[in-house]
Each structure stands twice: as C-alpha cells, then as structure tokens.
Amino acid sequence: MAEVIRVDSIGVEFSINQHYFHAVDDVSFHIHEGETLGLVGESGSGKSVTSLAIVRLLAKSARVTGTVMYKGRNLLDMTVQEMRQIRGGEISMIFQEPMTSLNPVYKIGAQISETLHLHQRLSKREAHDQVLGMLKKVGIARPEEIMNGYPYQLSGGMRQRVMIAIAMICNPSLLIADEPTTALDVTIQAQILRLMKELSRDYGTSVLLITHDLGVVAEMCDRVAVMYAGQIVEQGTVDDIFFATHHPYTQGLLKAIPKIDVKIKERLQPIDGNVPAITRMPKGCRFSSRCPYVMERCRSEAPAFVDIGERHYSRCWLSAAEGLEK
Ligand SMILES: Nc1ncnc2c1ncn2[C@@H]1O[C@H](COP(=O)(O)OP(=O)(O)O)[C@@H](O)[C@H]1O
Ligand SMILES: [Mg+2]
Structure with missing residues (x-):
C-alpha cells in the first residue's frame, strides 16, 4: 500500500528562559492510504505538538527539525502559501473543542x-x-x-x-484528529467515532488519530504509536499493542482502561507520577522514574527504538533483551 505521509525524525524545541528544550524528539512514523494510525499517550506527551509541527501551525518561536514527506515533498520546506493550500484541503484537521474552531x-x-x-x-x-x-x-x-x-x-x-x-x-488525503471526542459525553463520543470511521472508510481517507484513550484506539485504529515524554516508545499493529505489549508504559496505559464489569473502586490503576516537564527530562530512559521494572542501566543510558519483530518496535532495555514477560 502507498504511503500518504512519512514523518522522519522530527524534533520540536521550545525556548524557555533563553534555553531550548525538546517537546518532541526523534519522532518517526508513516501512514498508508486508507489507514488509521493512533498516536496515544498521557496528557503532556507531545502528541499535539507533533501534529501541529506536521501542519506547520506551531508558533514561529518553535524550532522544528526533520522531514515530513507528503506526496514526494517535504511539508517543512514548503512556502506559507503552498502550505495554506494543502492545509484544510489535502490535509484537514479536527480539534478537541469545536466551539473554539467555529467562528x-x-x-x-x-x-x-x-x-x-x-x-x-x-x-x-x-x-x-x-x-x-x-x-x-x-x-x-x-x-x-x-x-x-x-x-x-x-x-x-x-x-x-x-x-x-x-x-x-474537500475529500482530504489525510485527516488529523486531535482528541476529537474528549470534550463529549460518552454516548455522543461513540457516535462521533462511528461517524469518523464510516466516513474515512467511504472516502478512503488516512487518519492520524490522537487520543489519550486506548479504548478509542482499539475501536478505531489499524496501527498505534505510543508516545511518552516527547518520544515514541512503542509502535505496532493494534494487536501488537494490546496482546503482545512490550513497553512498561504501554502496559501501564492498558491497566488504566476502564472496564465496565469491574467495580468503580477497582477500575483504574493509573501509572504513578506524571509525564516529566520538557525542562526536566530524566537522563537515560525517560520513563525510568515511573517504571515498575526499572534497572540501574535505565537511569543512565537511553534505550534505542528497536524492532522486536515484524515491525513492532519498543524503546526499552527489557524488550531489547527480550526479558519482559508478555
Ligand atoms: N508553546 C509551548 N512552549 C513551551 N512548551 C510547550 C509549548 N507547547 C507545548 N509545550 C510542552 O510540550 C509538551 C507536550 O505538549 P503537548 O504536545 O500539548 O502534549 P499532549 O498533546 O500529548 O497532551 C508539554 O510538556 C507542554 O507543556
Ligand atoms: Mg494534546
């Protein structure tokens, strides 16, 4: 299948007190024609910054590196005029709060x-x-x-x-939807997701679906990129992510999915702690400060993003050593 978009090693830095800090670091993914890719992670992981970098809607003060190839051209090199023609026409966007986007x-x-x-x-x-x-x-x-x-x-x-x-x-090739249902009631949320799924299927639209909710991902996506602290930490098919989970962060997110058949008190086990601020990224693995499997090495050396089989990738010393229980 042909690729609609290929994001290659994009980085986004913001200037804070005269220093630049990475909000997004070395993020790569591609989306095939008609495919829905989920970009999932807790609030503050860098999902919105990634999508805004792709469509060039970040403030001028943001420093963006890498390439975003769309139909053989790098969006990051296009003129403002060319970009305006692409945005809204070939690549369209939906955001969380429709009231602020409608005039x-x-x-x-x-x-x-x-x-x-x-x-x-x-x-x-x-x-x-x-x-x-x-x-x-x-x-x-x-x-x-x-x-x-x-x-x-x-x-x-x-x-x-x-x-x-x-x-x-305008029948876009790519739809970027950033938390499109987060502000809505659960029943309405399900209706809107169903509508998006039907339309993208009927029109053959590729979708980048951004959400903090793995339940939404299971419902909607073909492949998934899990983002934490500005990096993709695990990437694979929906089945890889749900049934052959490798990264401890993905495991933590899965445990936090509400289950209808469980009593409310036992429902959620959110991961302890918070996503680090961009000014306070831990050395080594960025998840090390919250990881239940943390080892000595994790606190000093950053793990690489490795293929753990059939285009299922993970950024963890344990999955690198294949030592993590599946
Ligand atoms: N304009 C900005 N200046 C400085 N930091 C920013 C700016 N925009 C976002 N950030 C920081 O970048 C990180 C990622 O933010 P964001 O992409 O909005 O997260 P998500 O969409 O995953 O919730 C956060 O730590 C956020 O505070
Ligand atoms: Mg966001």
Missing part, C-alpha cells in the same frame, strides 16, 4: 462552504449542494435549517459533526 458570528453553511471555496472553484449553487450533502453525510437532521444557524445553537456533538463536515468536504 461564532458566521452561519454554519458559510463556514463549511468557505473551506470549499478556498480549495475548489465552484459556483454558489454547487457549493450549496455540496455543503447540504455533507451535512446529511455527517448525520445532521434538518440540514437546510442548520446551514442557516449559528454555532451557539448547536450541542457539542452537533458542533463536532459540523467540524467533521468542514474537515471532510
């Missing part, structure tokens, strides 16, 4: 057709029909009425459906 003073229909007009030459009539069709596709009842409505008149779930309509209307 409160424009009608819904106008906001969706604006994206169309930016990327395609269409008559008013054609644009109107496409917007109407898209609103129907994202499951909005009474689409004519909604087109003439304003964002504040919609529920959170409806607003996210509108955001999906905006993201999909």
